[in-house]
Amino acid sequence: MSGAWASDALKGRVAVVTGAGSGIGRSIAEALAGAGADLLLADLAEAGAAETAAGIARGDIRVEAAACDVRDPEASAALFARAVERLGRIDAAISSAGIGGPAALAHEITPAQWEAVIATNLTGSFLFAAAAARAMVPRGGGSITLVTSQVSEVAQRNCAAYVASKGGAKMLVKAMALDLAPFGVRVNALAPGFTDTPMTRGGDPGHAESRRQSLAHIPMGRMGRPEEVADAAVFLASDASAYVTGTTVFVDGGYLTV
Ligand SMILES: NC(=O)c1ccc[n+]([C@@H]2O[C@H](COP(=O)([O-])OP(=O)(O)OC[C@H]3O[C@@H](n4cnc5c(N)ncnc54)[C@H](O)[C@@H]3O)[C@@H](O)[C@H]2O)c1
Numbered sequence: 001m002s003g004a005w006a007s008d009a010l011k012g013r014v015a016v017v018t019g020a021g022s023g024i025g026r027s028i029a030e031a032l033a034g035a036g037a038d039l040l041l042a043d044l045a046e047a048g049a050a051e052t053a054a055g056i057a058r059g060d061i062r063v064e065a066a067a068c069d070v071r072d073p074e075a076s077a078a079l080f081a082r083a084v085e086r087l088g089r090i091d092a093a094i095s096s097a098g099i100g101g102p103a104a105l106a107h108e109i110t111p112a113q114w115e116a117v118i119a120t121n122l123t124g125s126f127l128f129a130a131a132a133a134r135a136m137v138p139r140g141g142g143s144i145t146l147v148t149s150q151v152s153e154v155a156q157r158n159c160a161a162y163v164a165s166k167g168g169a170k171m172l173v174k175a176m177a178l179d180l181a182p183f184g185v186r187v188n189a190l191a192p193g194f195t196d197t198p199m200t201r202g203g204d205p206g207h208a209e210s211r212r213q214s215l216a217h218i219p220m221g222r223m224g225r226p227e228e229v230a231d232a233a234v235f236l237a238s239d240a241s242a243y244v245t246g247t248t249v250f251v252d253g254g255y256l257t258v
Helices: 023-034 046-056 075-087 111-139 160-183 207-218 226-237
Strands: 014-018 039-044 063-067 094-096 142-147 186-194 248-251
Touching: 014 023, 014 075, 023 039, 023 046, 023 094, 023 142, 023 226, 039 046, 039 142, 039 226, 063 075, 075 207, 094 111, 094 207, 094 226, 111 142, 111 160, 111 186, 142 160, 142 226, 186 226, 226 248
Parallel strands: 014 039, 014 094, 039 063, 094 142, 142 186, 186 248
Antiparallel strands: none
């Protein structure tokens, strides 16, 4: 569990996290809990979200789990309605839900493969963030964070659908930050570099090659840990980032410096 933040940094705040059943999303949930937030944790795999919730449950915070498919236009709205109903308010919304793309040259990606990646990583991000904004605008503020990727900034071989989805999400963040600033709602991207999670542990030979290339390119010489990404998520959810909107926070071991 992460411990970089004071245990009351988010005391009394309510955060909703999707993709909370695994990897970076699970670590973000743990870090938010460590900072004292009450949580509604969601995932396509409800059992994963429930396992995360069970792992962090303790007496002084409220933690609930729910199913949520970010591709479903109604699902995120239901999630925020539940957060307000059960936990009383909504302060922060973080989406870590995402899937990797096919390991294929750009011109060999099928339309179905393309659609699948865009549906989760880009359309799902929009649906989640828009539902969060509709819940936050009436109460005059909030923080929305979309987990994007270092590939929102630089391309990677054999990864065009994923790269395009994350680049799109980066610009979605900027556009939403502009629209929502007058309402006190901040919108940011959190871009992990190459991070040790189930997503990067599995994979076919194409992904193994892209893993090898990524590692060779990281100035700090190692993969990131999901807890290191999570600490930046607490920053973006908290008042420590009160003047931060429309930007991307990279947690990438220096990947983008060279
Ligand atoms: N691991 C990395 O190196 C890395 C690097 C950059 C960006 N990212 C991004 O970080 C995020 C988390 O990735 P991770 O490495 O923790 O992967 P992961 O596979 O461990 O976790 C992703 C989670 O998202 C959930 N999910 C997938 N589709 C969903 C949907 N339609 N609705 C709701 N939940 C859904 C999965 O069930 C899973 O629990 C993703 O957006 C990923 O693109 C990861």
